[in-house]
Amino acid sequence: xxxxxxxxxxxxxxxxxxxxxxxxxxxxxxxxxxxxxxxxxxxxxxxxxxxxxxxxxxxxxxxxxxxxxxxxxxxxxxxxxxxxxxxxxxxxxxxxxxxxxxxxxxxxxxxxxxxxxxxxxxxxxxxxxxxxxxxxxxxxxxxxxxxxxxxxxxxxxxxxxxxxxxxxxxxxxxxxxxxxxxxxxxxxxxxxxxxxxxxxxxxxxxxxxxxxxxxxxxxxxxxxxxxxxxxxxxxxxxxxxxxxxxxxxxxxxxxxxxxxxxxxx
Amino acid sequence: xxxxxxxxxxxxxxxxxxxxxxxxxxxxxxxxxxxxxxxxxxxxxxxxxxxxxxxxxxxxxxxxxxxxxxxxxxxxxxxxxxxxxxxxxxxxxxxxxxxxxxxxxxxxxxxxxxxxxxxxxxxxxxxxxxxxxxxxxxxxxxxxxxxxxxxxxxxxxxxxxxxxxxxxxxxxxxxxxxxxxxxxxxxxxxxxxxxxxxxxxxxxxxxxxxxxxxxxxxxxxxxxxxxxxxxxxxxxxxxxxxxxxxxxxxxxxxxxxxxxxxxxxxxxx
Numbered sequence: 001x002x003x004x005x006x007x008x009x010x011x012x013x014x015x016x017x018x019x020x021x022x023x024x025x026x027x028x029x030x031x032x033x034x035x036x037x038x039x040x041x042x043x044x045x046x047x048x049x050x051x052x053x054x055x056x057x058x059x060x061x062x063x064x065x066x067x068x069x070x071x072x073x074x075x076x077x078x079x080x081x082x083x084x085x086x087x088x089x090x091x092x093x094x095x096x097x098x099x100x101x102x103x104x105x106x107x108x109x110x111x112x113x114x115x116x117x118x119x120x121x122x123x124x125x126x127x128x129x130x131x132x133x134x135x136x137x138x139x140x141x142x143x144x145x146x147x148x149x150x151x152x153x154x155x156x157x158x159x160x161x162x163x164x165x166x167x168x169x170x171x172x173x174x175x176x177x178x179x180x181x182x183x184x185x186x187x188x189x190x191x192x193x194x195x196x197x198x199x200x201x202x203x204x205x206x207x208x209x210x211x212x213x214x215x216x217x218x219x220x221x222x223x224x225x226x227x228x229x230x231x232x233x234x235x236x237x238x239x240x241x242x243x244x245x246x247x248x249x250x251x252x253x254x255x256x257x258x259x260x261x262x263x264x265x
Numbered sequence: 266x267x268x269x270x271x272x273x274x275x276x277x278x279x280x281x282x283x284x285x286x287x288x289x290x291x292x293x294x295x296x297x298x299x300x301x302x303x304x305x306x307x308x309x310x311x312x313x314x315x316x317x318x319x320x321x322x323x324x325x326x327x328x329x330x331x332x333x334x335x336x337x338x339x340x341x342x343x344x345x346x347x348x349x350x351x352x353x354x355x356x357x358x359x360x361x362x363x364x365x366x367x368x369x370x371x372x373x374x375x376x377x378x379x380x381x382x383x384x385x386x387x388x389x390x391x392x393x394x395x396x397x398x399x400x401x402x403x404x405x406x407x408x409x410x411x412x413x414x415x416x417x418x419x420x421x422x423x424x425x426x427x428x429x430x431x432x433x434x435x436x437x438x439x440x441x442x443x444x445x446x447x448x449x450x451x452x453x454x455x456x457x458x459x460x461x462x463x464x465x466x467x468x469x470x471x472x473x474x475x476x477x478x479x480x481x482x483x484x485x486x487x488x489x490x491x492x493x494x495x496x497x498x499x500x501x502x503x504x505x506x507x508x509x510x511x512x513x514x515x516x517x518x519x520x521x522x523x524x525x526x527x528x529x530x531x532x533x534x
Contacts, residue, residue, distance in 0.1 A: 011391060022494060027354070031350070031351060031354055033347070034347035034350045035347075035351055037344055037409070038347045038348050038351060038408075038410060038412070038490060039368060039409055039412050040351065040409075040413055041405075044410070045404060045405055045410075048404045048405060049404065051403050051404050052400065052401070052404035053396050055400055056400075069328070075301060076301060076302065076303075079299075079301045080302065082294065082298040083299065083302060086295075118523075119516060122479075122519035122520060124479040124480065124517070125483075126395070126486055127482060127496065127515070129476075130317065130497055131500060134314060134318075134500050134503070135311050135314050135315050136308060136311055137308040137311075140303060172510075184478055190469065210391065214395050214396075218486065227393075227396070231396070240397070243392065243393070243396065246391075246393075247391050247392075250391050251387070251391070254387075
């Protein structure tokens with residue numbers, strides 16, 4: 001018997017890759033439809049490319065003198081991110097415990113809490129900023145509230161996933177030697193969740209530092225206000241200086257937070 | 266009960282007092298942040314404005330949902346999805362060469378190559394998306410096209426990173442098998458590398474699409490098409506019922522896309 005030369009049986013559909021082909025066709029169809037809806041016109045990009053390169057050339061000469069002016073708003077942006085992330089985290093902790101299925105056994109209740117958190121997470125940061133500028137007026141208050149809500153949605157999800165993965169062993173061990181609820185939380189739950197909590201807090205702070213640099217574009221304080229001004233005045237050398245400075249700050253925060261998070265693990 | 270001395274674990278000075286240093290650093294950071302922040306205080310109208318926003322959200326402007334003009338909620342939501350979809354697909358193709366550039370290979374001498382690739386991807390990721398959108402508006406005029414271009418470029422920063430990590434963690438078994446039966450480089454790529462890596466690439470692209478949908482909703486605020494433009498206009502003109510219906514539309518769109526893409530990704534992995 002020549003088993004070696006026998007090919008495994010393929011159905012007609014498998015042989016001609018019907019499933020893959022139809023998925024590819026569907027994707028191509030959606031791409032063409034999207035291109036039509038969004039009015040993509042390749043030729044237009046290349047006829048206007050000189051405007052784009054002109055802009056890049058002007059941006060490649062950053063206005064270094066401007067750095068002394070924007071230093072303060074950049075620090076303000078950082079302060080907004082720190083306070084906003086902290087407020088969001090403080091609100092997120094109780095919700096994270098409510099959403100964790102090993103803490104709240106009632107599936108109806110933690111399902112409801114999770115749906116609420118899902119709703120909060122659907123709203124993009126700039127959209128929240130636009131609304132809070134209307135409520136609180138132009139200034140960093142709107143930015144702090146935006147970042148607080150944005151990080152609340154993110155942190156609560158990350159935290160409840162941490163809480164759900166904790167090991168029951170230490171809790172049982174503490175209970176078996178007669179510890180009370182407070183001692184169990186202090187000696188068995190906290191040591192397990194504290195490091196991932198701090199790590200996720202720093203991660204969210206990183207994202208918020210990046211997000212906070214553009215919030216000011218809609219009036220929510222920080223460096224974004226200057227970004228908008230320079231763009232409106234077509235002063236691209238100032239825009240370039242702002243972007244480079246925010247890049248530096250974001251990179252420094254990333255390196256710092258990576259270093260701290262590596263020490264935690 | 267007396268403690269037996271040999272059970273005591275010796276602690277160094279750092280273990281015993283290290284937390285004090287950290288506490289001090291944290292205190293200083295928060296002191297600085299709170300002191301420097303000029304919280305302007307809440308303006309007098311804040312209460313009445315939030316009340317009208319809530320009223321608007323609970324009494325949305327249903328007439329805006331569809332009126333056949335092409336400027337209604339459904340058309341603009343579809344336009345937003347089109348921007349996110351097209352931008353993500355384009356950026357997935359651009360990301361592949363970047364990913365191979367940034368992925369660390371087995372050889373030490375390539376550190377410079379992968380390091381430089383990773384740095385470029387970080388720079389792209391950190392460049393604010395709305396500034397990109399404004400730059401593309403200069404080139405192609407305001408509208409969805411600029412939004413598509415902004416999403417295409419900005420997404421490369423994250424997709425390239427995710428793709429390169431997928432390449433680094435790839436199982437080399439299939440590649441080695443093709444090499445061992447005498448396949449050439451293009452056969453190795455077509456028959457081993459691509460099939461191994463494809464599910465992860467598609468999964469990451471879908472994940473990035475979820476994020477792109479959110480950013481496409483705000484790109485309109487700087488004039489790059491989609492639902493963001495009427496949203497900002499409605500906020501600025503205090504048309505809260507209009508804001509309410511647009512918020513509702515965005516929330517439903519994002520929830521639907523997230524669950525659809527989540528199910529597809531579960532099937533893939």
